[in-house]
Amino acid sequence: MDAGQLWLYREKIDPAGVTEVSIGPDTPPAALRHLAGAAPLSLTKLTIGDERARPDLTWRYLPNLVRHLDDIIGGSPELRELTIAKCPIQRIPDSVAGLAGLRTLVVSWTGIDRVPDWVFELPSLTGLGLAHNNLTELPPSVAAANRLIDLDLGFNKFAEVPSGIWALTGLERLTMQGCPLEKIPPDILRLPALTELVLGRRGRAGITVPPPEVVARGLTAIKSYWAQEQASGLDFLxxxxxxxxxxxxxxxxxxxxxxxxxxxxxxxxxxxxxxxxxxxxxxxxxxxxxxxxxxxxxxxxxxxxxxxxxxxxxxxxxxxxxxxxxxxxxxxxxxxxxxxxxxxxxxxxxxxxxxxxxxxxxxxxxxxxxxxxxxxxxxxxxxxxxxxxxxxxxxxxxxxxxxxxxxLPHVGSALPKTWQNVRLALEADERSHISAEKFFEICAAEGFTREEDMRQLGGYLHDLGVCLFFQDDPLLGKTVILKPEWGTTAVYRVLDDPLIIESRGVFDPADLRRIWHEPAYQSMQGELLRLMGRFSLCFTVPGTTTYVAPQLLSGQRPSYRWDEPGDLTLRYDYDVMPKGIVRRLIVELHDLIEGNAVWRTGVVLRYDAGRAEVIEDHHRRRLLIRLAGRDPRVMLSVIDRALATIHRSFPDIRFERFRQCDCPVCAGADEPTMFPVRELEDFAVTGDLIQCRNSRRMMDPAVLLSELWKRAEVEAAQPAGPAEVYVSYERSEPAGELVAAIETTPGVLLVRRDPDELRYRDAVQRFLRWLGPRKIVVVVLDDAYVKSRTCMFELTEIAERPDFAKYVFVLADDALLEPLGRVRYARYWEDKRVELLREAEAAGLIEAVRDDVLLYERFRDTIARITDLLVGMNTTSRDELLQALSDL
Ligand SMILES: Nc1nc2c(ncn2[C@@H]2O[C@H](COP(=O)(O)OP(=O)(O)OP(=O)(O)O)[C@@H](O)[C@H]2O)c(=O)[nH]1
Ligand SMILES: [Mg+2]
Missing domain, CATH: 3.40.50.300 (P-loop containing nucleotide triphosphate hydrolases)
Incomplete structure (x- = not known):
């Protein structure tokens, strides 16, 4: 439970009964104090910060947190799980040393540059996460942490694996993603329990020993590389x-x-x-x-x-x-x-x-x-x-x-001698291709004993571009093509064939027999056709024996129906766009092509009820995707997965995804606002709204994203539990009575604000943000409310919420709903504004009141706009409201 809530409901909740607490960057000092003073707590899990939040969060009350943290931890002797994330405390609190039962400790994005010895002496610790810090080494005492199963050192500055780690015989998972490693030494063989070594693309990039092709194949390959090296000795490349x-x-x-x-x-x-x-x-x-x-x-x-x-x-x-x-x-x-x-x-x-x-x-x-x-x-x-x-x-x-x-950096790097020998034997072989069996025989003759090791070498040679050996393909996996150009020449013959060019890339088995008629090709036609598929050069039209080479298709877009109101537009913008992305996508998803709607640079796909149009604009380095159908997410995830596979083959590809704004202005605009998906995700995490540049409306990023991903994923982020209701009202007897009635409604938790902070403007803003976009707000709009500065400030903030109609209930005095009433209250703030201006002018203090003048102007406008807001909104009577709340 959130420490802030624990404190808000302090009269209802006994802290001694709470086992899980989280503290965030906005957790108020009073809540921290409350928690620190409540010892002994029975916490088993304490989370400080949120790993998913933006790293540049500002911790408003950091000094208070630092002051109270040791008391909170010290007062929780039962802690089993402690996470400190995205919080710049820059050290691991000493009080952690006393946590004999602590099993998992995560200290990430905290700026620490050393780890004290006692961390490794924690008697129950099995999981330690130190990712995203400034660590360059671990003390030798890490060797003492013999219970450790999972160690995450990712995104630190380790240039080598800290040597103490080689003593951790129970370690099952080691993460060093994003560290500038150059070598995974043979000591890795000393970790028998290790089943997972996470290096990530960036962590792998600088490793030259073992060779990158081996490292890319993962832990088993690395271990077997060193085992073979130890058995056969080395040669140099x-x-x-x-x-x-x-x-x-x-x-x-x-x-x-x-x-x-x-x-x-x-x-x-x-x-x-x-x-x-x-x-x-x-x-x-x-x-x-x-x-x-x-x-x-x-x-x-x-x-x-x-x-x-x-x-x-x-x-x-x-x-x-x-x-x-x-x-x-x-x-x-x-x-x-x-x-x-x-x-x-x-x-x-x-x-x-x-x-x-x-x-x-x-x-x-x-x-x-x-x-x-x-x-x-x-x-x-x-x-x-x-x-x-x-x-x-x-x-x-x-x-x-x-x-x-x-x-070249790899030249001179050591290889097991057996590898080098096989390489030389293959090179001396005159044949253009041999069977996989033959390849294994050659390996065996050079001293290989296990097929696994032979396959590993095969993969290495394939990755190096020395030969073509697609081991995961049932047909191509039976052949090792020793001279890749033999394969490419055969394949290009098809693309260069005048008849196939004339038929715009459509061909059939008879064409292939004609083109590959020589004995060298005849027996390999099946494999060669498959090779064309592997290079994304052609696909089979489903249910036929006709093939299509999209590269030779007409450049003209065929006519097809696309009158999909409310379709959703996505765009991929590439820094550098490699040629043929859409062509590879066409081959990958060819069984979804809708009728004949495919051309050289685009395609229309259909899957279930969803349709998608994908067009490459190579000139502007863009891929445009329009999605239609009731639920575009399925279609999108199919396309996304295929694109991810294609992108993976470009080590340095960089692109940004955009999603169209769905406000009414953008719907009809030639150039709708395109939000970067990354930004939407960022905003969604912190609960901020994002502004449309065309309509200036504030949009909810979570809603914009929810159409792209399955709702479940979005809603999973929303905590379940009682409906939390916040009432915005000015103290008066009828309002007080209503609040009391809401408070006693079953299943409803009334959220209160800290009265000390109530009067400060940014505190109101922060509070509403903390309240989150999906909690329920009830506004009791009466004469006193509309004349109160604090209340009006709250109302303007609440009125900005994009889900206003859905989650805000308004109980309004009749007088307020009548045009005359509105005019009167708008006048009230206008008069205040004029009065303030006049007095400030007389005193020569115009600058000093500028903010307030603007604020009154906003109040005036909010009231003027209120009818618009109340249309279709949950304007309701007292009884209807209480009924609606108890139905939640
Ligand atoms: N006079 C002259 N002719 C040259 C020179 N270099 C190449 N050529 C001629 O230019 C022609 C094209 O050369 P190629 O080496 O086939 O060109 P390429 O780059 O391999 O061409 P593609 O295979 O079509 O991509 C040949 O007739 C060459 O003999 C040069 O320095 N001087
Ligand atoms: Mg040439």
Whole structure:
């Protein structure tokens, strides 16, 4: 129960009988004092702050809290669960040391930078949460906390796992999400009970040992990596990818061939590259290994990407991290869309170095404005110029590329020797693909014994882009494609086929037999078709054997019916929008496509009674979703889930979701207000309203969000219990009698305000906010009320509530409802305002009364507006009101 409420109802509730209490940033000093003085309490759970609240909360009464906290904790010897969250107290209270029965201690977002030794000596502690603080290390005494099962150190500044943790043999769950870790050491094998290691994307980002591909596969993979390393010893990695991208005809294929052999003669008939070409390049190199250098043949796979637009969409599957990129442009043509290339590389390469190479082709164009590009794209490491016909600049380019390759952070990292051996064996294999069985045989020949370990290596090689091995796919999982370009070439043949282009992307099995007629492909048609699906290049029309490649669909939007009044608009705005998001969505959700309503950049989906229109506006980097139907949430969650899967494949994708305002002005507006969903969530948590920029109305974020998510989730946040009713009234006999009647209504809890604070304006505001948007307010509107400053202030605040008609009951004097009465009361405040102004003017104090003048103006307007407000509202008689309250 809320400490504030405990105090409000202090006459009804015996604190000794309460077991759970929470204290918030607005809990008044009197309530804290009350709690501190009520010892001994029988609390088992104490929550200070709210983990879901905004971190920048202001704690109004922090000094009071600090003063009383030790008494409250000390007076609660039974405590089992203590949470201090989003509260800047900056230390763990000493009184916690005495809590022998404490099982769970959470101290998060509190700004602490050290943890005292005694925390680890708490005899019953099994769960410790220290997330979102400034911790850089834990004392060695952590090793003493041998009962710990769950330890959360997330979002702190640990550069390594504190070594004492390796002694916690009972630890089952360790969270180090958001910490700048570089290594998960083999000591992890010393934690036999550990089943969960939470690192999160940010926590994983800096880890180089084990290799990121292993770390991304989770705890089991990490443990098995170290177990294998301990069994077979180490070798050092000297391998990387060089990716050459750029517009068609820039000279990429020529450059790739020149890298392998500088003497390669230009071929005027060099065919435009279909899909991707892969060449293997080696050079002797000294590779960093531990503290020294070792001699190794550095192995580079040079990937030469076809420049034509049709291939761009699949680049996202092959532009890997931990690679060196060359963006080649034909200097004479000046046709390179630098931003497009730099953006996609930025999005997918996780910070890999990029070199811009200008191919002069015996001509000279304008030099690039590198300064600005460099600022925007930090991974751009340099520019060079070459002339491939004379080899001018080629030697410098090679030196630079080699250096960038050698400097890649993963180069020189240790791998189990067995892994390296399998890698070499596969590379020496001439075949384009082998069966999974064959792959396991090769692994076994190199010393692997467990299939699990072999699969782990398979996954690692797949993630590295060395081979394609989709182990989770029942069909593709039977094959390891050793030469990825064999697969991509086959796949692109379909997209490049003139007949399929002519039929706007629609094809059938006969087409595939025609295109993949050679023996190399014939037996693999099923797998290749599946591969196209994996790259989101096509889908099967449900119930037929017809396939559609959305990329080749018409760009024209087909005509379809969309006259959905009250539809709901959502928008995704991307910082950088990768190509083909909607195309991947179409493939993902193809069984929901409504009739023929699908085109290259959009689709209409239907699911149950819900419909959705999704359109990509690549130019403005937006995805627009319109939802219709009685309950759009189901449809939305289907789309949301599919988009989340797609977004996951872009390591650095950033976007913001917006939801349209649903006030009447926005409903008809060309440019309705779009609220960022993040902001709505933020406001909803703190119970604040949010203003529409068109109508200036205050909207309830919880209501706006409730259409996006299942009501249950929204309502779960509302505490159940007796209906809480607040009565806003001015002391008078009839009003007092009514309050007493409400108080004795069964099932109703009357909420009172602290009379000491009553008179202060921001206290009223805070109180109403604390009261929350869904509690019931009864306004007793009579002559005394309308003439009282405090009451009128309350009324203007209450009248602002968006759910006014639903949760506010008004009992009004007849005189107030008549036009004449209203005019009279409006006049009352107008006269006051004029009088105040006149006197202040005479005394030369206009500035000093400005706030009050504005306030009176607001009162005047509120009264004038009151008929509007009372229309359709719960204006009621005394008996009706009491009846309604007892029915709640
Ligand atoms: N004169 C001259 N011709 C060049 C030079 N570099 C490339 N070429 C020619 O330009 C044409 C296109 O070169 P490619 O290497 O095929 O271009 P690409 O970037 O691979 O093109 P796509 O595969 O279509 O993306 C070929 O005929 C090359 O021989 C150069 O420096 N000078
Ligand atoms: Mg080429």
């Amino acid at each position: 000297a391998e990387a990818k060089l990716l050459i991208v750029g517009e068609p005809g820039a000279g990429k294929t020529t450059l790739a061939k020149k890298i392998l052999d500088a003497g390669y003669a230009l071929d005027p008939d060099e065919g435009s590259t279909q899909g991707i070409g892969v060449f293997s390049w080696r050079f002797p190199s000294g590779v960093r290994a531990g503290d020294g250098l070792i001699e190794r043949d550095f192995r580079v796979n040079v990937w030469d990407f076809g420049g034509q637009e049709i291939y761009h969409a699949t680049h996202q599957f092959f532009l890997t991290k931990r690679s060196v990129y060359v963006l080649l442009c034909d200097e004479r043509k000046e046709d390179t869309d630098f931003h497009y290339w730099l953006d996609v590389i930025n999005l997918l390469s996780a910070g890999s170095p990029l070199i811009i190479v200008q191919n002069r082709k015996q001509g000279r164009g304008r030099p690039l404005d590198l300064g600005t590009l460099r600022q925007e794209y930090p991974n751009l490491v340099g520019t060079l110029a070459v002339d491939l016909s004379s080899n001018d600049g080629l030697a410098e380019l090679l030196t630079r590329v080699r250096r960038e390759l050698e400097l």
